[in-house]
Amino acid sequence: MKNTIFRIEGLRCDGCASTVKTLVEKEPGVKAVSVSFASGEARVLYDPGIVTEDRLATTIERPGYRVTARQ
16 A cells, blocks of 8 residues: 655635545545645555556546645
8 A cells, every 4th residue: 555645736625625535536446535625635545556646646637636746
């Protein structure tokens, strides 16, 4: 299991954070997701043997947000 924090630009409200959370949760291999509008971050626990960090970033960016950093 791997834990990655994605910095996200464009989150404007808790509804935006909820949208990102719902999309990322649907990805295979994702075990836990928390998204904070206040901090502009998504914390994702996932199995890197099933889903890649790049795939998760693409999923976050699909509705128009931008991943600016990963930790």
